[in-house]
Amino acid sequence: MGISVTDLSKHYGPVAAIGGVSFEIADGEFVSLLGPSGCGKTTTLRCIAGLEHATGGRISIGGRLVSAPAEGLLVPAHERQIGMVFQSYAVWPHMSVRQNVAFPLSVRGVSAADCASQVAEALRVVGLEHLADRHPSQLSGGQQQRVALARAIIGSPAVLLFDEPLSNLDAKLREGMRGEIHRLQRRLGIAAVYVTHDREEALSMSDRVIVMEQGRIVQVGTPRDLYRRPRSRFVADFVGKVGLIALHRQGDGWASTDGTAILVAPGEPCGPTALGAVRPENIRLLRGGEVAAAPEVNLLSGIVTEAQYLGPFTEYVVDAAGASLRAFAQMDLPVGAPVTLGIAAEHLVLVPDA
Amino acid sequence: MTGIAKRAGTRGGAASERILHGLYLLTFAAVLALVMLPISALIYGSFRTSAPGEPVGEWTLRNYENLASQGVLNSMWTTLWIGLVSAAFCIILGTALALVVHRTDFRWPRLMTTLIGLAFYFPSFIVAMAWIIMGSPGGVVNAVLGDLLGLEWPRVDIYSAFGIVFVSVLHQVPFVYLTVRGPIIHMDASYEEAARAAGATPMTVMRRVTLPLLGYSLASSFILVFVLSIEQFAVPALIGIPGRVTMLATQLYLLVRFSPVDYGLAAAIGLALSAITGAAIWAQRRITRAGRLTTVTGKAGRVAPIPLGRWRWAANLFCFGFISLALLLPMVILIYTSLLRWFTANPFAGMYTWRNYVFMWESDSTWQSLWNTLIVSGVGAVMGVTLGLMCSYFTLRLRPKGHGWLDLLVVLPFGVPGIVLGLGLLWAYAFLPLPLYGTIAVIIVAFVTRFLPYATETVGGQMVQIDRSLEEAAWVGGANRLRAAQRIILPLIAPSVQGAYFLLFMAFFREISAAILLYSANTKVISISIWAFFEQANWGQASALSVATTFVIFAILLVIGWLVSAGRRF
Numbered sequence: 001m002g003i004s005v006t007d008l009s010k011h012y013g014p015v016a017a018i019g020g021v022s023f024e025i026a027d028g029e030f031v032s033l034l035g036p037s038g039c040g041k042t043t044t045l046r047c048i049a050g051l052e053h054a055t056g057g058r059i060s061i062g063g064r065l066v067s068a069p070a071e072g073l074l075v076p077a078h079e080r081q082i083g084m085v086f087q088s089y090a091v092w093p094h095m096s097v098r099q100n101v102a103f104p105l106s107v108r109g110v111s112a113a114d115c116a117s118q119v120a121e122a123l124r125v126v127g128l129e130h131l132a133d134r135h136p137s138q139l140s141g142g143q144q145q146r147v148a149l150a151r152a153i154i155g156s157p158a159v160l161l162f163d164e165p166l167s168n169l170d171a172k173l174r175e176g177m178r179g180e181i182h183r184l185q186r187r188l189g190i191a192a193v194y195v196t197h198d199r200e201e202a203l204s205m206s207d208r209v210i211v212m213e214q215g216r217i218v219q220v221g222t223p224r225d226l227y228r229r230p231r232s233r234f235v236a237d238f239v240g241k242v243g244l245i246a247l248h249r250q251g252d253g254w255a256s257t258d259g260t261a262i263l264v265a266p267g268e269p270c271g272p273t274a275l276g277a278v279r280p281e282n283i284r285l286l287r288g289g290e291v292a293a294a295p296e297v298n299l300l301s302g303i304v305t306e307a308q309y310l311g312p313f314t315e316y317v318v319d320a321a322g323a324s325l326r327a328f329a330q331m332d333l334p335v336g337a338p339v340t341l342g343i344a345a346e347h348l349v350l351v352p353d354a
Numbered sequence: 355m356t357g358i359a360k361r362a363g364t365r366g367g368a369a370s371e372r373i374l375h376g377l378y379l380l381t382f383a384a385v386l387a388l389v390m391l392p393i394s395a396l397i398y399g400s401f402r403t404s405a406p407g408e409p410v411g412e413w414t415l416r417n418y419e420n421l422a423s424q425g426v427l428n429s430m431w432t433t434l435w436i437g438l439v440s441a442a443f444c445i446i447l448g449t450a451l452a453l454v455v456h457r458t459d460f461r462w463p464r465l466m467t468t469l470i471g472l473a474f475y476f477p478s479f480i481v482a483m484a485w486i487i488m489g490s491p492g493g494v495v496n497a498v499l500g501d502l503l504g505l506e507w508p509r510v511d512i513y514s515a516f517g518i519v520f521v522s523v524l525h526q527v528p529f530v531y532l533t534v535r536g537p538i539i540h541m542d543a544s545y546e547e548a549a550r551a552a553g554a555t556p557m558t559v560m561r562r563v564t565l566p567l568l569g570y571s572l573a574s575s576f577i578l579v580f581v582l583s584i585e586q587f588a589v590p591a592l593i594g595i596p597g598r599v600t601m602l603a604t605q606l607y608l609l610v611r612f613s614p615v616d617y618g619l620a621a622a623i624g625l626a627l628s629a630i631t632g633a634a635i636w637a638q639r640r641i642t643r644a645g646r647l648t649t650v651t652g653k654a655g656r657v658a659p660i661p662l663g664r665w666r667w668a669a670n671l672f673c674f675g676f677i678s679l680a681l682l683l684p685m686v687i688l689i690y691t692s693l694l695r696w697f698t699a700n701p702f703a704g705m706y707t708w709r710n711y712v713f714m715w716e717s718d719s720t721w722q723s724l725w726n727t728l729i730v731s732g733v734g735a736v737m738g739v740t741l742g743l744m745c746s747y748f749t750l751r752l753r754p755k756g757h758g759w760l761d762l763l764v765v766l767p768f769g770v771p772g773i774v775l776g777l778g779l780l781w782a783y784a785f786l787p788l789p790l791y792g793t794i795a796v797i798i799v800a801f802v803t804r805f806l807p808y809a810t811e812t813v814g815g816q817m818v819q820i821d822r823s824l825e826e827a828a829w830v831g832g833a834n835r836l837r838a839a840q841r842i843i844l845p846l847i848a849p850s851v852q853g854a855y856f857l858l859f860m861a862f863f864r865e866i867s868a869a870i871l872l873y874s875a876n877t878k879v880i881s882i883s884i885w886a887f888f889e890q891a892n893w894g895q896a897s898a899l900s901v902a903t904t905f906v907i908f909a910i911l912l913v914i915g916w917l918v919s920a921g922r923r924f
Contacts, residue, residue: 078838103828
């Protein structure tokens with residue numbers, strides 16, 4: 001059940017937009033496709049929806065094969081039983097809110113009485129009962145997006161697809177809608193695919209995140225997994241701020257370019273050189289002389305080169321161990337101040353430096 | 355995008371795909387026949403020695419050799435310079451009008467726009483007739499100059515190249531006004547405000563910022579007016595034939611209608627004229643496409659109007675002077691002429707009568723031509739808009755295999771002058787075993803072909819603005835393509851379909867050039883009837899019918915304006 005994608009590819013002439021992507025999404029699971037623009041995430045979603053036709057591989061929705069170009073099978077979008085929310089909302093301006101939401105039922109020939117009760121329920125779920133007879137031009141962006149949401153969930157779709165649905169909303173509205181979309185999907189208990197380039201969205205909403213780059217999957221994992229154990233420099237960089245220390249093997253361990261021995265988290269074997277990735281919030285910033293020695297902690301001395309006061313904390317850039325590292329701290333330090341950085345070994349993750 | 359055939363559908367989807375595919379083939383075939391029949395017949399004819407339908411005759415290149423004859427070269431030269439001079443005057447006057455009306459504190463911008471709109475719909479052959487009555491050697495102007503003011507000199511003669519330019523300009527300035535008005539109104543105010551802030555006076559802003567920003571619109575408008583001037587038939591025929599000023603369109607007409615008849619040369623001239631207009635239209639489309647990148651989108655703000663100050667009288671004189679020459683004076687003269695028993699330039703010596711109107715009312719042939727006009731306009735516009743709608747949907751939305759060809763076919767009539775199209779159909783239907791020649795259907799075919807691009811541009815212009823996701827959301831929601839087109843696309847473009855219908859209706863109502871070679875006694879339309887009266891020197895009848903037609907046109911405009919404002923919902 002859910003969604004199963006096997007070796008999906010999409011070529012435009014000689015150009016591959018997607019080059020062999022496979023994943024499974026269980027019923028009730030919320031999975032994000034995360035990546036920079038042009039990475040193939042939207043194309044993947046549109047292939048699942050049937051709005052674009054894959055050139056290779058297979059797609060099943062709810063156990064039913066819907067796309068297998070090798071066998072000449074391409075079920076058109078209108079027969080795939082999906083709910084989809086578009087980036088531009090795509091709320092039809094010539095229909096009232098009620099008519100918009102009722103559309104998927106009315107084209108499928110659901111009786112008027114059934115239709116009315118289901119529309120009322122869907123509108124109640126998204127909190128728009130009182131606006132049912134308005135036209136979209138009379139609604140705010142957030143309200144239009146709720147109409148799109150109600151239209152997507154009506155008629156019990158097999159899966160829910162989201163194509164960057166929040167990118168047109170302002171920041172505050174966005175956070176509220178995140179929670180709402182998540183709750184809704186939990187309630188319906190169906191598979192959801194959510195395309196976004198916003199890492200906060202992906203991390204906060206998903207059960208699993210699929211990171212894509214140049215038409216391929218580069219890492220799949222839970223949000224915590226991705227954030228804490230990135231397997232490549234690209235993923236480390238894309239899911240959050242990160243400091244990278246160039247390392248090389250020294251005996252059994254590792255050392256930075258200036259020769260300091262560095263303790264790292266146990267992980268997959270790397271080549272003779274690697275990068276040590278550390279999140280800014282995992283760096284303890286200590287004033288110049290302070291030394292709080294502890295086992296399994298790297299102590300690196302460095303100089304503050306930049307400071308940005310952000311309210312809750314200050315974001316410092318510190319040159320240490322031959323790298324520029326970002327660190328958050330509440331204390332006030334001038335640029336040029338000598339500091340010591342404390343980085344626990346478990347927070348320093350090796351990624352290949354290629 | 356893949357073709358329709360490749361989409362494997364099931365159940366209801368398959369039927370919808372089949373219907374759409376059928377519609378596509380039908381549309382393609384109809385457009386192909388409409389556009390290519392007259393053009394290929396014309397090409398065929400240009401290589402023949404005989405008239406259409408004659409069994410004798412042989413292949414020849416003589417017609418193309420004759421294109422280089424002195425007579426044809428003269429007309430070509432006349433056509434080009436009249437086109438360029440008219441276009442230049444039109445651009446200057448039309449832009450100046452638009453700037454005065456929309457960029458200064460001119461007091462009656464809405465009244466002016468309405469009046470210029472009326473002038474736009476005032477048929478060119480009626481303006482030409484009115485100015486012939488005024489400007490011919492025995493006409494009103496010379497009577498005023500000579501008899502009333504007692505002057506020996508000057509005398510005017512409308513039957514000249516100058517007369518053609520004069521009337522063309524009066525007729526086409528409204529077109530320029532209406533095309534540059536939009537860009538002027540919607541120009542982003544911040545460009546001009548930035549120039550003001552940098553210390554430029556209002557006039558300097560106009561010269562150094564506003565006009566250069568309008569460059570693309572002006573160039574595009576200039577080319578279109580040039581095309582309108584060289585492809586027009588009525589004005590150069592009414593004024594030029596008596597004055598022996600021959601443009602290509604009139605030469606073609608003379609070669610077909612008067613001896614020595616030479617259909618082959620006429621066809622070659624038609625193709626040469628089409629080549630010029632076609633190349634100009636191509637250039638215009640290139641310019642518009644380039645211009646889209648640079649101009650003037652964004653939020654329209656209110657720019658502070660330029661104060662007219664002590665030049666207000668000049669602005670008023672300019673605006674209302676133009677309206678007088680293009681609209682009011684011709685109307686007054688036509689009403690005056692229609693009420694005279696015999697024409698005289700002196701209103702105090704005239705014998706006034708209603709007999710022209712009584713005759714018109716009692717004449718079966720007038721009623722017949724009115725009826726024909728209503729059928730041609732009403733039914734023809736439905737056909738034209740339906741076809742235009744189909745073409746836009748297939749070329750912009752569904753894009754099945756071969757849609758690029760359809761797109762190309764549909765714009766071709768832009769480059770074919772009406773009278774050339776008429777000649778092509780004359781050739782085509784002489785050979786086809788269809789009983790169309792001499793029927794009203796052939797006139798409808800001619801009009802629909804000629805104005806098909808106007809329908810696709812109007813409908814397509816709105817269709818491209820509909821975001822793709824609106825249709826995709828319907829597919830995802832369970833609607834097949836046909837259903838989505840019907841429930842989403844069609845309602846959203848309804849205003850432009852309505853607009854295209856009115857546009858075509860009004861164009862068909864006034865069209866003369868495409869019909870002039872195709873009409874028969876039973877298939878006369880109003881414009882042809884007026885033309886015929888005037889050719890018989892029956893100025894009274896021609897004027898009465900012109901006055902009646904003009905009032906019908908203005909009445910229809912009134913109804914359209916009312917319908918459109920009532921129908922505007924979102």
